[in-house]
Amino acid sequence: MAVQTVASTTDSAVDLGPAAALSCRECGHRVPLGPVFACEECFGPLEIAYDFSAYDTEELRQQIEAGPANIWRYAPLLPVPADVATKPNINPGWTKLVKADNLAKELGVTGGLYVKDDSGNPTHSFKDRVVAQAVEAARAFGYTTLSCSSTGNLAGAVGAAAARAGFRSCVFIPHDLEQGKVVMAAIYGGELVGIEGNYDDVNRFCSELIGDPAGEGWGFVNVNLRPYYAEGSKTLAYEICEQLGWQIPDQLVVPIASGSQLTKIDKGLQELIKLGLVEDKPYRIFGAQAEGCSPVSVAYKEGHDVVRPQKPNTIAKSLAIGNPADGPYVLDIARRTGGAVEDVTDEQVVDAIKLLARTEGIFAETAGGVTVGVTKKLIENGLIDPAKSVVVLNTGDGLKTLDAVAGTGLTATIRPNLESFREAGLA
Amino acid sequence: MAVQTVASTTDSAVDLGPAAALSCRECGHRVPLGPVFACEECFGPLEIAYDFSAYDTEELRQQIEAGPANIWRYAPLLPVPADVATKPNINPGWTKLVKADNLAKELGVTGGLYVKDDSGNPTHSFKDRVVAQAVEAARAFGYTTLSCSSTGNLAGAVGAAAARAGFRSCVFIPHDLEQGKVVMAAIYGGELVGIEGNYDDVNRFCSELIGDPAGEGWGFVNVNLRPYYAEGSKTLAYEICEQLGWQIPDQLVVPIASGSQLTKIDKGLQELIKLGLVEDKPYRIFGAQAEGCSPVSVAYKEGHDVVRPQKPNTIAKSLAIGNPADGPYVLDIARRTGGAVEDVTDEQVVDAIKLLARTEGIFAETAGGVTVGVTKKLIENGLIDPAKSVVVLNTGDGLKTLDAVAGTGLTATIRPNLESFREAGLA
Known part of the structure; x- marks a missing residue:
């Protein structure tokens, strides 16, 4: 049966590298690669099924490490042709994983705190x-x-x-x-x-x-x-692990809009384990929402498996999806990995943007305020273990959500002389 | 005498790696490393003098290539301690050198056109x-x-x-x-x-x-x-050459504010030649200004060695220095290398921002519009050879100068139905 499925997909005219077929996340039904997104059997979401069987772990690792400083270093693990790096594309990725020692000190994290800063991408978001x-x-x-x-x-x-x-x-x-x-x-x-x-x-x-x-x-x-x-989000997992020296962090804090990103990060980690590129060890994935659009967080806390839609009302507009398609999968991953889903108020979002800027020199968009704010809250309520490593995602750039922190401004205004400088108490 | 100078600077308590002393660009007078910027003999500008004598070319190349994906891969060539990468810093650099084939086609460049895109830095400017x-x-x-x-x-x-x-x-x-x-x-x-x-x-x-x-x-x-x-600007030259496979491009187009960046790019290229990291070959450096602040361009065209100050009036505010300190050095480099200094109007700046965005998906700040606009003009008037390679610098991010292109907006506004879509001529 499996052979039959692979054979039928090999007939496909498209070359998308290791992508072998589309497979339904609900019922497992496979169809050849094509521009379709819903299962014809059960209307479940289709996702890419890969054939990684030919890979040798150490050869693959060397190939990745010798690859370009962007997501195409992971071309063997993505639905793209092998020569993708030679085609014109925007070439995102390989963004900084910032060791956030100042923020760790403020939050009491001793096991290593990192910010994966995706504001470094070409248009400054993931x-x-x-x-x-x-x-x-x-x-x-x-x-x-x-x-x-x-x-x-x-x-x-x-x-x-x-x-x-x-x-x-x-x-x-x-x-x-x-x-x-x-x-x-x-x-x-x-x-x-x-x-x-x-x-x-x-x-x-x-x-x-x-x-x-x-x-x-x-x-x-x-x-x-x-x-x-959606597979593009896997590259966040790949990069984080490679940048940590091919290790999975103990805990990851990921924003939830549709929920797709979080599920693909989990998928990416599972692939690295299966390929032998990282050690198989437990990790916990935490989902972060704004209180004004917190359907997954509410469902998590109420112990539900389904997500009740909300009408969004938050400054974190890039996360403001009231009916997140992947909500149920997010709930499953948070529970399976021993994580959680939490939310913070808009005020806490703004405080967290300022906290991250003040400690690490990173100006995050509101979505980054959500993840940093949720990290703080989860440490305070004991759900994140501060003695173990934590990676927090910043998926966007503060320059795009200036309104959220528009109150931030001049410390003082003075006349251009030393006397005025002293009067203002700045000396 | 040289030995004496080195001996005296070695007495310095500070460890800034290969930086041996400060040396006056005008009279060559040397002083120990310290927080001083003007020569006590002639008031000329002080710059860093290095001791690179211990370096083996191939060992140095390997060390650089194995270094981090930021400017600290060039630590052996900068006034910083050898362990700089372990200290908390913003870690900029190793930004993309984009092969701009679409733009090349529009401008008629056949020798290879590249944009060094410094909007990828942590705060999105060089x-x-x-x-x-x-x-x-x-x-x-x-x-x-x-x-x-x-x-x-x-x-x-x-x-x-x-x-x-x-x-x-x-x-x-x-x-x-x-x-x-x-x-x-x-x-x-x-x-x-x-x-x-x-x-x-x-x-x-x-x-x-x-x-x-x-x-x-x-x-x-x-x-x-x-x-x-000021030495930080040398890293632009290092990165461009390394990203081209350790080759100096034939032509570089660099914006002029104080002029410092252009002089340091030239210094960086000269160092790479002396160290044997690149082949010694001719290159031409072109300076780019906005017409509303073009003191160096005016002096270049009039054949002067000194720069007459201007009162700036241009949308390219990050380049709006009316009395550029390094203007005379820029004139010297442009003439010595067979380059030129040119300026474009604010209207041409806006057109160039749009041209770069439309062809390469790069949203530059006004300074990037200046360099792209000047490149276009220099090709048209025959001063840049389109059959040879050209590297154009984009030193900032369009998100910071939105006002300059505020007229850019919606193509059409329609009601949410297919009929309205067809009426708007979009189908």
Whole structure:
């Protein structure tokens, strides 16, 4: 049966490296690689199944270590052709894993605290990782237009990647977004269409467009290319482990929007273990949400397996998905690994942004405030063990969410002379 | 005599690796390493003199290639202790050298066009490179406070680096800067003092403060630590050559503010040649200014050796230094290497920002618009040879100068249905 499945997928015309097929996360049904995202049997989400059987552990490790300083060092573990690094793409990843000793001291962590700082990506958010995968899938399937629905980070990432990789792009956003986000999405020269409505209206419209002849030849990175797109988050797990000297950290704190990122980090860790690249040891994954959009955190605390949708109301807009598709999987992973899901208030988000900036010189977007704030709370309530290692994700850049910390400003205003300087108590 | 000089500097208590002394760029007078910046003999600028005599070329190359993915891979060539990578610092550098094939096609470059994209640094400008050096000098000289005068990028870089490296910081800016720049400078928790006056008033006040007891123990990164600080720009030359496979590009286009960066890139290239790390071959360095602040470009075109100050009026604010200290040295390098100095209008700057974004997915700040715009102009007027390789510097991030491209926005606004989509001509 397994042989039959592999044989049928090998017939596929597309070369996406070790990606062998699409497999349903719910029922395991396999289909050949293609631009589909839902199981025809049970409507479950499709994800990539790989054939890693030919790899020798030490050869693979050497190949990775000799690879480029971006996610393509992990090409043998991603749904991309082997020569991906030679194709035009945005080449994100290999961002800094900052040893956060000052923050550790403030939080009482003695086992080693690290911030994985994804603001170092080309458009300054982790979205570059997932979009880079979608670009390669779009190329393989012969698409010439990249599209998405977005409220900010994704729009910029798609615009930039499409420009560089030679795709047309047409991105849909609510028509009344902040000027900064509109400029960042428009600057790359693709079509940027404002939809009269909210983000849900934008999403609904995109689903309509996919089923219409007008959307033919369009790769929607987070819809019909989603199985490929989502795999980009695995690279966060790979990089963290390699940067720690091929070791899994004891504890990871990951933000939850749709929940996809957290599930793929778990998938990435499991793959590294199976491949023998890291030692098989227990790790705990913690999910972080803002109180104003905390459907997974609420379900976790109430002991539920399903997630009740919420209407988001938080400054952490990049995490504001009220009905997270991967919520149930996140609950499962948090419970299975001995982690937890927690949330913090908007005030705590702002405090955490300032704490991270003051201690480590990292200016995080609100999503980074959520993970740092949740880490602090989980240490205080005893769920994170401060004597063991902790990796906290910062997935975006403070320059994109300036409004959240707009109250931050001048310590003093003085006249340009020493007398005024002394009067202000600065000497 | 040379032996005597080396002997006297070896007496110095500070360990800044291969840095042997400070040497006057005008008269060659040498003094021991210390927090001084002007020659006591002739008031010329002091710069670092190195002792590289012990290095074996191939051992050095291997050491660099095995080093960290930041500027400290070049620690043997910088005024920093050998164990610098173990100390808390902001660790900038090793930013992407993007092969810009789409832009090359638009500009008619056939010899290879590259963008050195320094927006990938921790605070998204090249200033992180120079501040990281100043931090190590400040540590060596026992300073506990870092300071500077700034209109934006530098304030953020000093704030972030001071936070991480454990220094107090006190940064001076004009009191009426844009909110975004104020937030970015303030978020790291240091003192941020607004001066009632313009940037010249801020500068004058800082000079007063250095001479006052109130400024004792303060390291002004761009004043009394300037000889160390300025060396950070050499790392741009090192990285470009290493990323090209240890080759010097035929042509480099570098922005001019004070002119320091351009002179240090030339110094870095000369060092690589002397060390045998690259082949000794001709290269041409081109300087780029905005027309609204073009004192060096004007002097170049008029054949002058001195630079007549201008009152800046351009959107390229990070380059708006009307009286550039290193202007004469820039003129000398441009002429000696067969380069040139050119300027572009603000309109051309905006067009170039959009051109780079549209072709390569890189959103540059206005300074990057200046270099790309000048590159285009120099190709058109025949001064850059399109059949030879060109490296263009982007030293900052478009997110910091959104106002310059504020006119960029939505392609269309539609209702959330297919009919409206078709009516807008998007199908």
